[in-house]
Amino acid sequence: MxxxxxxxxxxxxxxxxxxxxxxxxxxxxxxxxxxxxxxxxxxxxxxxxxxxxxxxxxxxxxxxxxxxxxxxxxxxxxxxxxxxxxxxxxxxxxxxxxxxxxxxxxxxxYLVPDDPEVARLERIGDAVLTHGMDMDPTELREFLHLAGAPVGDGPLPENVVAGVRRAQGGRPTRExxxxxxxxxxxxxxxxxxxxxxxxxxxxxxxxxxxxxxxxxxxxxxxxxxxxxxxxxxxxxxxxxxxxxxxxxxxxx
Structure with a gap:
């Protein structure tokens, strides 16, 4: 490399x-x-x-x-x-x-075990890495908003889609x-x-x-x-x- x-x-x-x-x-x-x-x-x-x-x-x-x-x-x-x-x-x-x-x-x-909000954040974040644009669209928008991406009610901007595709397949944070x-x-x-x-x-x-x-x-x-x-x-x-x-x- x-x-x-x-x-x-x-x-x-x-x-x-x-x-x-x-x-x-x-x-x-x-x-x-x-x-x-x-x-x-x-x-x-x-x-x-x-x-x-x-x-x-x-x-x-x-x-x-x-x-x-x-x-x-x-x-x-x-x-x-x-x-x-x-x-x-x-x-x-x-x-x-x-x-x-x-x-x-x-x-x-993992630093905050048994916390439902932290567990949900981990789940949807790792879903982006695993499934990319194929994950649940509502949860995808939720995560993107949390991550600071410029998303509204309309189609996702091209640069945001490109970012999701770049992340897809990435090593899950839970590891x-x-x-x-x-x-x-x-x-x-x-x-x-x-x-x-x-x-x-x-x-x-x-x-x-x-x-x-x-x-x-x-x-x-x-x-x-x-x-x-x-x-x-x-x-x-x-x-x-x-x-x-x-x-x-x-x-x-």
């Missing part, structure tokens, strides 16, 4: 940005002003040009293998949605290679069980962020922050695309700066 493409912009410590189902521009556009003080490294996951297509399908285990060599320079890692699964697996395999970890609404449903203890045990600074638009996602993020001993922030206003919400960029930069300070003091 060919290597994935990473586009870098800016100056300063590197922040590795790992998108989920939407591409880097949609996911991270609002963070562009941070390039004045940070090197923003935009990862293009397989299937998102100019990176090559996946050999078979979207797979968070393959994402983790792709991300592993990008951790050599010990960047801050910021990961969104499905992309956070691969980022967590890569970070758990080499926690000393991650300066900090920011996780935005990752689909780690992702990253070694979170390794990350917490290494003392990696963690921020878990959400958009306050779905109760199930809020519970997942609460549970993840608790397991990792991380900070927790909520930023309404942009749905699933939390990076575009008011105040998120400022919160992220404050966390990154604090992580640098904390690690400098702990290494003395």
């Amino acid at each position: 060919g290597e994935i493409v990473v586009v870098r912009d800016g100056f300063g410590p590197e922040v590795l940005l790992v998108h989920g189902g939407a591409g880097p521009r949609t996911t991270w556009g609002a963070l562009a002003p941070l390039a004045d003080r940070w090197t923003l490294a935009y990862v293009h996951r397989r299937g998102y040009p100019p990176s090559p297509p996946p050999q078979e399908c979207q797979d968070f285990e393959v994402d983790a293998l792709d991300l592993a060599p990008l951790l050599v320079g010990r960047p801050h890692v910021v990961a969104h949605s499905y992309g956070a699964l691969g980022a967590l697996i890569a970070a758990a395999a080499a926690p000393g290679s991650v300066r900090s970890l920011t996780l935005i609404e990752p689909p780690l449903h 992702a069980h990253p070694q979170l203890d390794a990350i917490r045990g290494a003392g990696v600074p963690v921020l878990v962020a959400s958009g306050d638009h779905a109760a199930a996602l809020e519970r997942i993020c609460d549970a993840l922050a608790d397991v990792l001993g991380g900070e927790r922030s909520v930023h309404p206003g942009a749905g699933h695309f939390v990076a575009a919400a008011p105040g998120f960029a400022e919160q992220l930069e404050a966390f990154l700066r604090k992580s640098v300070t904390w690690q400098a003091s702990s290494s003395r």
Whole structure:
């Protein structure tokens, strides 16, 4: 397999940005002003040009293998949605290679067992991966709305349909069980962020922050695309700066 493409912009410590189902521009556009003080490294996951297509399908285990060599320079890692699964697996395999970890609404449903809303979110999300456009149309629209896709009452936009087809066949999120203890045990600074638009996602993020001993922030206003919400960029930069300070003091 060919290597994935990473586009870098800016100056300063590197922040590795790992998108989920939407591409880097949609996911991270609002963070562009941070390039004045940070090197923003935009990862293009397989299937998102100019990176090559996946050999078979979207797979968070393959994402983790792709991300592993990008951790050599010990960047801050910021990961969104499905992309956070691969980022967590890569970070758990080499926690000393991650300066900090920011996780935005990752689909780690198993962290909240016996919750009917979380179970339903997992079911319809994995149905998109399994059946794509052939799944129940009402549930498909429900999931797309939750995922921040521009859907209304009419036919789905062509770019949304293309996104569903790209996701179809992907590895189900229920199979992702990253070694979170390794990350917490290494003392990696963690921020878990959400958009306050779905109760199930809020519970997942609460549970993840608790397991990792991380900070927790909520930023309404942009749905699933939390990076575009008011105040998120400022919160992220404050966390990154604090992580640098904390690690400098702990290494003395």
